[in-house]
Amino acid sequence: MMPDLVTPQESGDENRLTALALLAQQVRDLVDAVVLTDVGEEELKAVTAEVGALTDRLLTARRPSPLPHEIGPDGRFRNLGNAVTGGCNPHALPLVMDRTAEEGSRAEIAFRPVHEGPPASVHGGVSAMILDHMLGDAVAVSGRAGVTGTLTIKYRRPVPYGEPLVARSAVSRAEGRKTWVQGTIASPEGTTLVEATGLFITPSRWLNGDGPVEGSVNA
Numbered sequence: 001m002m003p004d005l006v007t008p009q010e011s012g013d014e015n016r017l018t019a020l021a022l023l024a025q026q027v028r029d030l031v032d033a034v035v036l037t038d039v040g041e042e043e044l045k046a047v048t049a050e051v052g053a054l055t056d057r058l059l060t061a062r063r064p065s066p067l068p069h070e071i072g073p074d075g076r077f078r079n080l081g082n083a084v085t086g087g088c089n090p091h092a093l094p095l096v097m098d099r100t101a102e103e104g105s106r107a108e109i110a111f112r113p114v115h116e117g118p119p120a121s122v123h124g125g126v127s128a129m130i131l132d133h134m135l136g137d138a139v140a141v142s143g144r145a146g147v148t149g150t151l152t153i154k155y156r157r158p159v160p161y162g163e164p165l166v167a168r169s170a171v172s173r174a175e176g177r178k179t180w181v182q183g184t185i186a187s188p189e190g191t192t193l194v195e196a197t198g199l200f201i202t203p204s205r206w207l208n209g210d211g212p213v214e215g216s217v218n219a
């Protein structure tokens with residue numbers, strides 16, 4: 001059911017990708033600093049000008065789209081541009097997945113102040129995004145492929161940032177093009193903070209190899 005993980009368009013030189021991942025991490029630090037800074041107006045204006053100049057430098061050579069789904073040099077699937085797991089995407093935490101065919105997917109998470117929604121806790125949409133990805137990953141690990149059809153989230157406790165948490169997901173049932181999957185975000189001691197259930201569907205357009213990105217396992 002899962003399309004072959006053929007590289008449609010390679011990310012390019014590995015040393016350059018390492019440098020890009022370091023830049024992405026630096027930008028995450030910059031974003032955190034923006035959220036927490038308390039410097040004065042003149043300093044804010046000066047920093048804004050410097051950051052604008054850096055943006056211009058990066059855009060002197062621009063890709064048409066983020067880094068692709070591909071098989072890395074270690075033989076493993078990767079998507080360095082992904083919004084949740086992409087090491088080269090500053091928006092990503094990034095989430096690092098630990099996968100087994102038997103137990104599904106697991107990831108250790110540390111949210112940051114940049115993810116704040118209600119005071120001192122993580123935005124519910126951010127938790128939902130993480131769980132959407134966790135559920136989709138478990139679908140892929142089970143050897144199937146799909147996009148989110150429905151995602152139901154139950155927020156049981158506020159999710160803190162700045163503390164280690166654990167996300168898990170596993171397939172509960174599969175039938176035809178449909179895969180039902182569930183997941184949680186919990187404290188390391190096992191207290192469930194957020195629960196998710198989802199229905200993932202293999203798009204009919206993927207069945208004849210006509211996916212949005214040839215060879216990808218997800219949209």
Ligand SMILES: CCCCCCCC/C=C\CCCCCCCC(=O)SCCNC(=O)CCNC(=O)[C@H](O)C(C)(C)COP(=O)(O)OP(=O)(O)OC[C@H]1O[C@@H](n2cnc3c(N)ncnc32)[C@H](O)[C@@H]1OP(=O)(O)O
Binds near residue numbers: 077100137147148201
């Ligand atoms: C150790 C092994 C290691 C393995 C390596 C692992 C690698 C891991 C890699 C990567 C993990 C990545 C994880 C990513 C996670 C992120 C996921 C997202 O965020 S996905 C973006 C958001 N979702 C969309 O954008 C969908 C948009 N919607 C669509 O594309 C279509 O509507 C779609 C595909 C959902 C359905 O379209 P149709 O044409 O294919 O299917 P039709 O024929 O309409 O429906 C088929 C059946 O499904 C039901 N259905 C359709 N849509 C439904 C819906 N939204 N909810 C419920 N049921 C729905 C229908 O009622 C029908 O059911 P009846 O067969 O009659 O029983």
